[in-house]
Amino acid sequence: MPEVTGVYVYGIVPGDVEADPEARGVGGDSASVTVVHHGRIAAMVSELDLxxxxxxxxxxxxxxxxxxxxxxxxxxxxVRFGAVLTHRQAVVDELLAPHHDEFDAALRELEGKAQYVISARYVRDSVLREVIAADPQISRLREAIRDKPEDATRNERIALGQAVNTAIDARRQADTQAVAEAVAPVAEGVITREPAGEYEAAAVAVLADLDREQELVRKVEELAERRSGQLEVRLLGPLAPYDFVTALRPGE
Known part of the structure; x- marks a missing residue:
């Protein structure tokens, strides 16, 4: 049977962009990335074996x-992961042409900018010591189960876990706000994300000018230094502006 192919769409870029001949997409070495142009915009695509x-x-x-x-x-x-159209002309007819002016305006707003993500994670032993020391109820519950069998202290252990989670949640809200405020001076936009794990302190998406990246790096380094021993802080990017642009789906 002949191979059935479609056109996989990655994203919308300005119309003067040309594909990097070395770029590869979904499908590995055989997935050469090309560009479909229409007016002032274009779409990055590759052929896909359906x-x-x-x-x-x-x-x-x-x-x-x-x-x-x-x-x-x-x-x-x-463009949202998994977007496949039937052929290159369909990319123009179903995606680029109907939204040309909207996409063009959005790209102009993003000129020279990219997304970065600041991820802060609690140092587990440090945050547990702090919440225990700060809350007499947690301290009492911890003492109540010390050196006692799990079966005999089941209720106390459940109550302790809930109290610790509540205390960490309160810290997380404050720490997320602190991270957002720390990077706000060098950001065009800031969005806070929901925590991805029990000990994640903050996840903050930042839209920033690419030429201010080193300023952003310094802000994050200063934050990490101030909270050394309490937080492990990472800066990811530059990234596509996933949090600042509604992911596109052809046909919508």
Whole structure:
């Protein structure tokens, strides 16, 4: 049977952008990335074998890697993972032409900008010591179960866990706000994310000018130094502006 192919769409870029001949997308070495132009905008695409399963971790990584590498050079509007159209003309007819002016305006707003993410995680032993020392109820519950069998102190252990989680949640709200305020002076926009794990202190997405990246790095380094021993802080980026642009889906 002949191979059935479609056109996988990654993102929308300005119309003067040309594809990097070395760029590869979903599907590995055979997935050469090209550009479909229309007016002042264009779409980054590659051919996709529709008989292969789509949605593996490698596919998602390829999608994000291409978008993030693009965002470091030119503005890009991410298209939602898994967007496949029947052929290149369909990319124009169903995606670029109907939304040309809207996409063009959005790309102009993003010119010279990219997303960064500040991730802060509590140092587990440190935060537990702090919440225990700060709350007499937690201290009493901890003493009540010390050196006692789990079965005999089940209720106390449940109450202790709930009290610790509540205390960490309160700290997380304050720490998220502190991270957002620390980077706000060098940001064009700041969005806070929901915590991804029990000991995540903050996840903050920042839209910033690429030429102010070193200022952002210094702000994050200063934060990490101030909270050394309490928080482990990382800066990720530049990334495509996932949090600042509604992910596009062809046909919507």
């Amino acid at each position: 008989d292969r399963p789509l949605g593996t971790p490698a596919d998602l990584l390829s999608h994000e890697t291409l978008l993030d590498a693009t965002a470091a050079v030119v503005p890009v509007l991410p």
